[in-house]
Amino acid sequence: MPKITYIEHNGTEHEVDVPEGWSVMEGAVKNMIPGIDADCGGACACATCHVYVDDAWREKTGTAEGMETSMLDFAEDVEENSRLSCQITVTPELDGLIVRMPRSQH
Amino acid sequence: MSETIVIIGAGQAGGQAAETLRREGFAGDIVLVGEEPHIPYQRPPLSKKFMAGEMPLERVYFKPPEFFETEQVELKLNIPATRIDRERKIVTLCGGEELAYGKLLIATGARVRTLDIPGADLSGVHYLRTIADVEGIQENFAEGAKLVVVGGGYIGLEVAAVAVKRGIDVTVLEVEPRVLQRVTTPEMSAFFEQVHTEEGVKIRCGTGVTAFEGGGKLEAVVTSTGERLPADFAVIGIGIVPNVDLAEEAGLAIDNGIVVDEQGQTSDPYIYAAGDCTNFPCVPVGRRIRLESVQNALDQAKAAAAAMAGTPKPYTQVPWFWSDQYNLKLQMAGLNQGYDEAVLRGDPGARRFSTFYLKKGAVIAVDAVNSPPDYMVGRELIAARAEVPPETLGDLEVSMKEIRQKYT
CATH class of the missing domain: 3.50.50.60 (FAD/NAD(P)-binding domain)
Structure with missing residues (x-):
């Protein structure tokens, strides 16, 4: 199972196994990692699962498209490596992925 | 302790x-x-x-x-x-x-609110609230099967969208003159009726149900207009x-x-x-x-x-909702009850538009179809009780970013 490292805004790291086919958001929410709310459950409807993808992984995760881009446009503290984690599907290529959380999801 | x-x-x-x-x-x-x-x-x-x-x-x-x-x-x-x-x-x-x-x-x-009419306990008549309900409904999913959906609210329309994509023959009955009447404008209702019709769903408004008929299993749905619609299964979504x-x-x-x-x-x-x-x-x-x-x-x-837990954080959020039907994402924020003006932004024909609801000049709700900026900024406008001129909200030349900057 791919391992993903989630780093909270305060620097706390969480490394967890996330099943293939799940989203990066689900990996956090279902392992009780704080910092990602994802109230809509991954429907790209709430923009509360914002993460920063580690630069080394940006090519593999791809970039935001369509709905996700326009949701991100209005999130707080958006950077070039911002993604909505509900829109990144976990694949074997993402084993080792590192994402960081923003200051707040609201 | x-x-x-x-x-x-x-x-x-x-x-x-x-x-x-x-x-x-x-x-x-x-x-x-x-x-x-x-x-x-x-x-x-x-x-x-x-x-x-x-x-x-x-x-x-x-x-x-x-x-x-x-x-x-x-x-x-x-x-x-x-x-x-x-x-x-x-x-x-x-x-x-x-x-x-x-x-x-x-x-x-x-x-679920239940329909207390003859035949409502027949096998093949379903409600939708639980995993078990969905599993029961899915047993009827076969190409060409006939489904009657009772209720043109979000649940009914979402079921219709899923079922018609599975090659099921779907009819939606709505007792009110239009679908989603309780929650949105006539224009938004018309849009959803048109999309469903284009996808092959038959929508009948102003039509209630008076009975379900069948020998043990559902065979037909009798409408308030006196029709007898053949049905292999029915899903009731009336609240x-x-x-x-x-x-x-x-x-x-x-x-x-x-x-x-x-x-x-x-x-x-x-x-x-x-x-x-x-x-x-x-x-x-x-x-x-x-x-x-x-x-x-x-x-x-x-x-x-x-x-x-002894660490109070009162509940003050603006209500928000969404509905997925086909490739449409409807995102809603606020409550539109009591609105005195509805402003259309964008073009329903392009399947990308929204309706802003105003009350005494202030934005109280927004329904956005495939328009995340309208929804995201709408949430902020509602929280700020922002008074945005209707002509500004409806003007695509003024971006939502500009509206946010000026009014929140």
Whole structure:
């Protein structure tokens, strides 16, 4: 199972196994990692699962498209490596992925 | 001394409350009681991806099964609570088991509104609220099967969208003159009627149901206009009723839901309530309401759990909702009741537009179709009670970013 490292805004790291086919958001929410709310459950409807993808992984995760881009446009503290984690599907290529959380999801 | 918190109702509010209690540092016992056999699960996908077979059960679960072990949340599933004794602070379960509580959270949600007409108990007549309901409906999914959906609300239209994509012959009956009448404008209703019609769904408005017919299994649906529509199965989506019986029998204040304050506290200081079953003061809307939505279930559960853990964080969020039908994402924020002006932004023909609702000049709600900026900025405008001129809201030459900058 791919391992993903989630780093909270305060620097706390969480490394967890996330099943293939799940989203990066689900990996956090279902392992009780704080910092990602994802109230809509991954429907790209709430923009509360914002993460920063580690630069080394940006090519593999791809970039935001369509709905996700326009949701991100209005999130707080958006950077070039911002993604909505509900829109990144976990694949074997993402084993080792590192994402960081923003200051707040609201 | 640590105390026990009992949560009645293992839906999303119940599951969220358990999580928040632990996150807020509550170290006592947590007992989560649910009448369904499942651990807490997400309801929104039931009429969307889960029904379409695009989301397996383990992803529908709100938390994985291990969560309840790790966080030491004791589960009592497949068993309804039957009584709350406020004197002795005891919840009685079906079968007689008694659970003592220091504090109690009632998160009993809602049940479907039923149609009390001849034949409603025939096999093939379904409602949609639970995983078991979806599994029952899916057994009828076969190409060419005939489905009659009773009710042109969000649930009915989402079911229609999933079913027609499976090659099912779908007819939606709506008793009102238009679909989504209770929640949106005539223009938005017309848009959804047109999209469904283009996808092959037959929509009949102003048409109720008077009977279901069949010998043991459903064969036809009889309409108020006197037609007899052949049907292999039917799905009824005509709303839900809050589960307030336990609270009412315990003598708690009830008024279209269990009456709570911004912290989710009921008229008994040791008892809180959250989710579809509550009537609460909605801060951004400025009045008491009862809401049927996952946002409300989660945010209110967080507030109630924080208060129960001794770290209050009142519930003040702007209500928001969404619906997925075909490739349309409808995102809604605020409540439009009492609006005096509706402003269209964008072009329904391009399937990308929104409706802003104004009351005395202030933005109170927005319905956005495939238009996240309108929805995202709309939420902020509603929270700020911003007064934006209608001609500005309707002008695509003025970007939502500019509107946000100027009016929030």
